[in-house]
Amino acid sequence: MPAGPGGESVRVLVALGGNAMTAADGSARPRDQVEAITGAMEHIAELVAAGHDVVLTHGNGPQVGNLLVKNELAAGVVPPVPLDWCGAQTQGTIGFTMLDALEPALRRRGVERPTAALVTRTLVAEDDPHFREPTKPIGRYLSEDEARPMIEHGQQWEDRGEKGWRRVVASPEPREIIDLPAIRALVEAGHIVVAAGGGGIPVVRDADGSLRGVEAVIDKDLTAALLAAALGCDILIIATDVDHAMVDYGTPDERPLGFTSLAQMQSYAASGQFASGSMGPKVDAAMRFAQTGGRSIITSLAHITDAVEHEFGTVIDTSPED
């Protein structure tokens, strides 16, 4: 019998980190991406084969940053496209690559399910203060010396610790998933859906009601929290490259968080335990979904079935004292 923590089949939204779709050293050649995604889809197929109703979303930080650089470098030869177009292109590329890998992984487990990857728009506010203060790291890590000429050229880069420097771009708050009705219809019709990749293509609504893409990269974990609540998911899994969120991370006293009440997590977050641009938004998204009454789990991709069925990872839930 397929089982969630209480022995039942559950609806799970899995948000896959952009890093899970590149080689361990960050290399993003097409074959690195196909290989990483193929590995990731084995874990997804295992969760589906266990009987759970799975919806997928994914990051695009490494990919959208690389695409932006290609556009900038080729600007004298072919017309460059804006960042929101780059984001849309990553949804297409990552989406179809996920489906190509997921379908055979399901078949090997005797599961036949229709799949779909949906180009998804996410509404943001044009006056969102995050347009003025870029926070979203994208693309490759470079040394400070390599980043310096780009900074002098007007780009914003940030010291991201031991991995190096990374370009940062605007990342407005996701307000509404425009294509939610289509996602819901496909999910209810039994499809395994990949949606809202890279947090969704950021769009603003003009006075006449029409939508227009804007240059930004939305945090996919924050959109995932919105999507999970809108689809009535029981569990949001934020799958990344660490088994647990940790406190005192990177110090000799670091320790993994297991089951943690929402109130306790809020207190850790308020004391600055989770780095911005990496674990910070994951914890933020996890807390937002827990606040809607769901269960959020932050863990590594390899442990997603364990996370659903045996509460592995950092599990955030409302407990009676919350």
Ligand SMILES: Nc1ncnc2c1ncn2[C@@H]1O[C@H](COP(=O)(O)OP(=O)(O)O)[C@@H](O)[C@H]1O
């Ligand atoms: N408190 C923390 N606990 C665990 N990991 C942390 C913490 N703070 C920062 N990190 C870093 O966050 C990374 C995961 O975030 P990120 O690289 O953005 O993942 P993804 O691409 O999977 O979305 C981990 O590899 C780890 O280096």
Ligand SMILES: NC(=O)OP(=O)(O)O
């Ligand atoms: N858009 C986004 O959040 O991508 P990453 O998960 O790759 O950072």
